[in-house]
Amino acid sequence: MVTKPHSKKIREQLLSMYEVMRARFGDRHWWPSTSGCASPEGKLEICVGAILTQNTSWSNVEKAVANLHTAGCMSVEALGALSAKKLAELIRPAGYFNVKAKRLGNFITCVRERWGGDIEALLSQPVEELRAELLSVNGVGRETADSMILYAAGQPSFVVDAYTGRIFRRHGLIEEAADYETIKSFFESHLSRDVPLWNDYHAQIVETGKNYCKPTPRCDGCPLRAFLQ
Numbered sequence: 001m002v003t004k005p006h007s008k009k010i011r012e013q014l015l016s017m018y019e020v021m022r023a024r025f026g027d028r029h030w031w032p033s034t035s036g037c038a039s040p041e042g043k044l045e046i047c048v049g050a051i052l053t054q055n056t057s058w059s060n061v062e063k064a065v066a067n068l069h070t071a072g073c074m075s076v077e078a079l080g081a082l083s084a085k086k087l088a089e090l091i092r093p094a095g096y097f098n099v100k101a102k103r104l105g106n107f108i109t110c111v112r113e114r115w116g117g118d119i120e121a122l123l124s125q126p127v128e129e130l131r132a133e134l135l136s137v138n139g140v141g142r143e144t145a146d147s148m149i150l151y152a153a154g155q156p157s158f159v160v161d162a163y164t165g166r167i168f169r170r171h172g173l174i175e176e177a178a179d180y181e182t183i184k185s186f187f188e189s190h191l192s193r194d195v196p197l198w199n200d201y202h203a204q205i206v207e208t209g210k211n212y213c214k215p216t217p218r219c220d221g222c223p224l225r226a227f228l229q
């Protein structure tokens with residue numbers, strides 16, 4: 001397929017933006033899992049973290065994840081054996097703990113009932129099937145599902161968050177009204193299907209958004225300053 005000149009220009013700009021963020025922040029080594037990303041426990045921890053991180057800061061998620069480890073509950077079997085009350089108690093630091101305990105419970109039920117508790121089997125499905133299955137779990141939304149696919153399954157599914165929309169709207173690359181799927185497809189159609197690139201690209205966006213592209217932007221000092229038109 002011949003790349004249109006316009007697409008080629010956007011692709012080059014996206015890669016240049018990535019390079020300057022990476023030069024500023026370094027490799028972010030995502031996902032920040034304490035169990036690594038290769039073992040079944042590490043993959044489960046990423047999925048758990050992806051659910052717990054909804055509407056809270058990462059430091060709160062770390063405390064909840066540490067509680068689960070300390071209680072010996074970072075396994076599908078152990079999480080499945082916990083009562084909703086006990087699970088909510090352990091993940092309390094992540095906030096909205098009753099809702100999140102229910103969501104986590106729904107995810108664990110999916111792994112147990114459809115995959116016999118084998119999280120690697122769930123995650124090794126082709127991306128489209130995996131995404132559809134994750135999105136069918138009550139409480140797993142698009143960003144959570146894509147985080148699980150990219151970081152736990154190691155498969156290409158670009159993760160979009162509020163920072164992604166804000167930064168690339170402010171730079172005139174995506175339209176004001178663009179929804180999650182439109183933004184995701186914008187990145188996926190302009191960047192090659194390169195999991196390490198997509199992994200670190202999202203992490204760099206988070207770092208830029210967290211430090212500079214706040215509701216009131218701090219453009220002075222931001223690595224993406226030179227890309228403002």
Ligand code: SF4
Nearest residue numbers: 213217219222224225
């Ligand atoms: S803070 Fe300014 S320069 Fe940085 S990403 Fe946001 S709009 Fe762009």
